[in-house]
Amino acid sequence: xxxxxxxxxxxKPAGWAKARxxxxxxxxxxxxxxxxxxxxxxxxxxxxxNKPVRIVVPFTxxxxxxxxxxxxxxxxxxxxxxxxxxxxxGGAGGNLGAEIVAKSPGxxxxxxxxxxxxxGINRALYDKLPYDPIKDFAPITLxxxxxxxxxxxxxxAKERGINTVDDFIKFAKANPGKLNMASSGNxxxxxxxxxxxxxxxxxxxxxxxxxxxxxxxLDLSAxxxxxxxxxxxxxxxxxxxxxxxxLAVTSGQxxxxxxxxxxxxxxxxxxxxxxxxxxxxxxxxxxxxxxxQRIQQETAKALNVPAIKEKLLAQGAIPSxxxxxxxxxxxxxxxxxxxxxxxxxxxxxx
Numbered sequence: 001x002x003x004x005x006x007x008x009x010x011x012k013p014a015g016w017a018k019a020r021x022x023x024x025x026x027x028x029x030x031x032x033x034x035x036x037x038x039x040x041x042x043x044x045x046x047x048x049x050n051k052p053v054r055i056v057v058p059f060t061x062x063x064x065x066x067x068x069x070x071x072x073x074x075x076x077x078x079x080x081x082x083x084x085x086x087x088x089x090g091g092a093g094g095n096l097g098a099e100i101v102a103k104s105p106g107x108x109x110x111x112x113x114x115x116x117x118x119x120g121i122n123r124a125l126y127d128k129l130p131y132d133p134i135k136d137f138a139p140i141t142l143x144x145x146x147x148x149x150x151x152x153x154x155x156x157a158k159e160r161g162i163n164t165v166d167d168f169i170k171f172a173k174a175n176p177g178k179l180n181m182a183s184s185g186n187x188x189x190x191x192x193x194x195x196x197x198x199x200x201x202x203x204x205x206x207x208x209x210x211x212x213x214x215x216x217x218l219d220l221s222a223x224x225x226x227x228x229x230x231x232x233x234x235x236x237x238x239x240x241x242x243x244x245x246x247l248a249v250t251s252g253q254x255x256x257x258x259x260x261x262x263x264x265x266x267x268x269x270x271x272x273x274x275x276x277x278x279x280x281x282x283x284x285x286x287x288x289x290x291x292x293q294r295i296q297q298e299t300a301k302a303l304n305v306p307a308i309k310e311k312l313l314a315q316g317a318i319p320s321x322x323x324x325x326x327x328x329x330x331x332x333x334x335x336x337x338x339x340x341x342x343x344x345x346x347x348x349x350x
Contacts, residue, residue, distance in 0.1 A: 049108060053082065053084045053110070055084055055086050056089050056097045057089070058112070059185070064279065069113040072281075073085070075308065079298040090211040094118040102130075106287040111295070114279070116279075117188040120278075120338045125347060125348075136285050139327040139331060140296050141296040143303065146232050148231055151245065151247070152168065153223050165247050179226040180225050181198075183209050184209075185212070197264070213230055217235065232257065233317050250264055296323060
């Protein structure tokens, strides 16, 4: 409504009545517009998904992030009667895949299997990120939390007389710079777990980052690497096969999947050491809240399917399915925690 016209109208005897009538008319039009937009939005989300949904895994196939994405994708496909496809886009410590999702439309058709690295560590580790882990995403749910495990090549450990964490520390101090520490990439919890270990034990190992856990584990199994602080699920089979030797888990408590393996606090007398990993689904910012809620609800149901739950627990993962609101709080807390770890460890991007 034109302001000058309104002033002239109110200056006339019958102006107030006409002004009220115009106000009602404009209010009605505005309400209709709002309802129209709401109806359009509801219509758009009610039809979701009417095409395949991709879940971007920011690491190469074979690692824990990939394992968890492929565990829930089939269940979501069945729940929504539409394909949920896993797409591996590894690189830059998870930043490449996270950036792809951050810059995708918030329409519910592109999701990220985010990690403690992409949404808890990298903000403190990198001077510049190509995405904002808070502003650019709509957290959906925590899928699972897992401990990391300190693993060494079994054959080399036998040759070197390494059976415990203490043995490893002694060997590392006696051979400074001769050990290579593999990781799934700069800024991952696997990298930071090793950096924290180095800072707390006064040891030095050369960090060798890979694009994901699978190739790093292959090189460790082949004897090309010496140690890795890998996510337990992706190392489990190699430990059981005897190709890798588990010295300790990085969590505050022992893992139910491998209760015989001590924690680093126990084995290395590293009081206060704790560096676990987590993995969760996120959507681009602006994704309709009802789509976010629907994905969270179906993911939580999937994680409670007995066969899936038992499989994940057996691999050392603890299924979750928390609400979006709870996941937001977790991410905020993890930012603060890992910023302190990065600072204390002196970790840097190589």
